[in-house]
Amino acid sequence: MNNQAQSLYSQIPSVDRLLNEPAMSALVVEYGQHLVVESLRYLQQQARQQITHSASLPEWCHDWASEVSRYLMIKQRAGLQPVFNLSGTVLHTNLGRALLAEEAIDAVASAMRNAVTLEYDLDGAGRGHRDNVISELLCELTGAQAACIVNNNAAAVLLMLAAVAPDKEVVVSRGELVEIGGAFRVPDVMRQAGCKLVEVGTTNRTHLRDYRDAANDNTGLLMKVHTSNYSIEGFTAAVDEKELVALGRELNLPVATDLGSGSLIDLQQYGLPAEPMPQNLIAAGVDLVTFSGDKLLGGPQAGIIVGAKHWIEKIQRHPLKRALRAGKITLAALEATLRLYQQPERLQSALPTLRLLSRDTSEMKRMAADMLSPLQQRYGEEFNVSAEPCLSQIGSGSLPVDRLPSYALTFSPKDGRGRTLEALAERWRGLPVPVIGRLQEGKLWLDLRCLQDERSLLEMLLA
Ligand SMILES: *Cc1c(COP(=O)(O)O)cnc(C)c1O
Secondary structure: OOHHHHHHHOOOOOHHHHHOOHHHHHHHHHHOHHHHHHHHHHHHHHHHHHHHHHOOOOHHHHOHHHHHHHHHHHHHOOOOOOOEEOOOEOOOHHHOOOOOOHHHHHHHHHHHHOOOOOOOOOOOOOOOOOOHHHHHHHHHHHOOOEEEEEOOHHHHHHHHHHHHOOOOEEEEEHHHOOEEOOOEEHHHHHHHOOOEEEEEOOOOEOOHHHHHHHOOOOEEEEEEEOOOOOOOOOOOEOOOHHHHHHHHHHHOOOEEEEEEOOOOOOHHHHOOOOOOOHHHHHHOOOOEEEEEOOOOOOOOOOEEEEEOHHHHHHHHHOHHHHHHEOOHHHHHHHHHHHHHHOOHHHHHHHOHHHHHHOOOHHHHHHHHHHHHHHHHHHHOOOEEEEEEEEEEEOEOOEOOOOOEEEEEEEEEEOOOOHHHHHHHHHHHHOOOOOEEOEEEOOEEEEEHHHOOOHHHHHHHHHO
């Protein structure tokens, strides 16, 4: 080792000496001795490496406490950080899908803080099972005879298949062999459930006779899957649930539908595109319907199975149910969300998902107009800042083709360089509350549909 390196090494203080600095003691109070010592060891290592590689000390060596503070702040930042979802996708799977109603949030807080009657029958009314209260609500809302709750809809489909058609053939149209993001593929789920997938029809056209021809002694289920994230257009034919139910009755086979999203209310009354409703499928005689808790329903991540009592009992008894069952936090949030549906007139204001989806374009336009001029002042040197109409999407594979008219603030670099735009997007992702926009057509779009705290956003973007 040469003399220069040696003299640099000797400028790295010992952990004990660093801990005696007043600024460091303050950090020990905030983060605890253990984390501070670990950080110091890590930073000492960094400093030594820099000496080895470039015969110099890092810039921050004149102020170790500030560097420790910076390092710990980043390290201790929560993994689940709140963000501004200005992506234009309301039910964004990567951003946690539905925002919950205040009623659900309160119910969760209470269930977390207290012992609850999760599987405890207070009054002999037969509520000693964790799904019972919610089952009653779901039956009331969908007309089904019984219900089962699990952790997500993928689990609902898996459990339903495993319990209803073990080692049996399940008939599905080729046009409905859906893949949902994150490795949920109908053929794979079938295999995992121990069922044999029998594909019938063609990608664009499937007829009732295709199902009939496929049925044999080893058939256990006729199944439909809602093509929730794509649409097949043109020369098409699909068999609707009513026809399939008639065939199922004739052949003595159950019929199931995986709806994916499933809305418990008619979205058209809010000016939104129609989405199939579980209650209509139950009314059509479908034996089992599965759907998600955190898509259009606007609740927590959960999977819901509603349907005929004898099938649900079979599902509840299956060993996989124990592995996939929902916990008290999920159940509390789901119950509170479903109770809102008992008062449909309150739903639009109380349920954030519905409120954001049905928000009037004029509201987004007004917010864009209010923020435009301060943002032009702040960013105008580098960017053309405008308020422009745009189209939001619902997301999470709900209503894949339909778009909702909205308004956005757009930023396009004056130097025309994509690099500048990427840098802006990255800078905003690094804000105390990261701002998630959408890069499209050489612009960064901030779709204001999901913006609820205008003031904080503006303050942060102007800082
Ligand atoms: C979203 C979806 C699923 C998966 O639901 P998760 O709640 O995300 O597990 C399954 N099937 C269909 C048709 C879907 O749209």
